[in-house]
Amino acid sequence: MSDLILHHYDFSNFAEKARLMLGFKGLAWRSVEQPPILPKPKLLPLTGGYRRIPILQQGADLWCDTRLIARELERRVPSPTFFPDGTRGHGEAIAWWAEHQFIRPTALFVSGINAEHMPAGLHEDRARLHGLPPPSIEAVRAAAERNRHLVRPQIKWLAEMLEDGRPYLLGGQPCIADFAAYHVVWFYRGRHIDCRAEFAPYPTILAWRDRMAAIGHGKRTEMNPDEALAVARYASPGKPRPSQPQDGDPRPGELARVRPADNARDWIEGEVLFIDADEIALLRRDPEVGEVAVHFPRLGYDWRRQH
Numbered sequence: 001m002s003d004l005i006l007h008h009y010d011f012s013n014f015a016e017k018a019r020l021m022l023g024f025k026g027l028a029w030r031s032v033e034q035p036p037i038l039p040k041p042k043l044l045p046l047t048g049g050y051r052r053i054p055i056l057q058q059g060a061d062l063w064c065d066t067r068l069i070a071r072e073l074e075r076r077v078p079s080p081t082f083f084p085d086g087t088r089g090h091g092e093a094i095a096w097w098a099e100h101q102f103i104r105p106t107a108l109f110v111s112g113i114n115a116e117h118m119p120a121g122l123h124e125d126r127a128r129l130h131g132l133p134p135p136s137i138e139a140v141r142a143a144a145e146r147n148r149h150l151v152r153p154q155i156k157w158l159a160e161m162l163e164d165g166r167p168y169l170l171g172g173q174p175c176i177a178d179f180a181a182y183h184v185v186w187f188y189r190g191r192h193i194d195c196r197a198e199f200a201p202y203p204t205i206l207a208w209r210d211r212m213a214a215i216g217h218g219k220r221t222e223m224n225p226d227e228a229l230a231v232a233r234y235a236s237p238g239k240p241r242p243s244q245p246q247d248g249d250p251r252p253g254e255l256a257r258v259r260p261a262d263n264a265r266d267w268i269e270g271e272v273l274f275i276d277a278d279e280i281a282l283l284r285r286d287p288e289v290g291e292v293a294v295h296f297p298r299l300g301y302d303w304r305r306q307h
């Protein structure tokens with residue numbers, strides 16, 4: 001039985017990226033379904049307030065954000081790689097574009113077209129997550145039209161990346177850029193109303209999308225959320241690698257707080273367990289799950305010393 005646990009929900013596009021990355025690495029994993037909106041009583045005791053999906057768990061360690069999950073999976077299974085030699089910088093930069101500039105108008109477009117078909121409370125929850133007031137259904141629908149015109153030129157960029165007939169965005173094998181762009185494209189299938197007609201002018205995107213989908217999700221087995229809490233409770237965080245703090249960074253043992261820089265900006269507090277240029281991990285104690293280590297990437301996150 002695998003000890004990798006993925007906290008996710010089916011219609012989450014970032015979770016689709018994680019599922020496909022697990023598949024690419026040929027991994028078996030336990031699937032814990034979490035709610036798409038707050039409250040998340042079976043998730044927040046683990047993360048100390050980080051609410052976004054997906055989260056990878058192993059024992060009493062939790063890895064937040066697919067950027068860090070990719071690195072963690074790469075560490076466990078280096079081949080096939082997400083970061084082939086020679087294209088790593090290109091891959092990371094395309095992933096950063098896809099997961100910021102391409103996803104946001106895509107989410108507003110697809111969710112807006114599906115305005116009436118989203119789970120109750122979702123539009124309000126997502127507006128709050130971005131620091132906005134609750135929108136009317138008409139406003140959500142109107143945002144769909146405005147954003148349709150922002151996604152179209154970006155879809156064309158994808159087609160242009162593929163126009164020389166290459167099977168994947170940066171060559172002959174999938175890399176991190178493909179996983180990051182794929183989950184955005186995957187989201188167009190919509191919840192009820194399909195938005196995939198946007199890709200119809202671009203057969204190369206459709207063929208690439210099908211190649212990516214064929215990677216599959218690895219071996220998924222369902223797990224009850226209470227079981228995942230118990231796994232954390234009965235485990236201790238793994239021994240961290242040696243830290244390499246950058247200039248000005250907090251040192252292991254110092255108290256700090258971390259939060260996402262873009263949305264869902266709730267602080268998570270703890271004692272620095274590990275820190276280097278790419279990752280910061282906080283050790284926290286929770287009455288429900290005991291001592292856990294919550295790992296965040298550096299890029300896309302803010303930190304402060306906790307006084």
Ligand SMILES: N[C@@H](CCC(=O)N[C@@H](CS)C(=O)NCC(=O)O)C(=O)O
Pocket residue numbers: 011012013014015035036037038051052053054064065066067129300
């Ligand atoms: N940068 C994060 C973004 C994760 C993200 O925004 N996930 C969405 C779901 S696709 C989310 O958590 N939305 C709010 C929620 O589910 O509570 C990552 O790569 O994991």
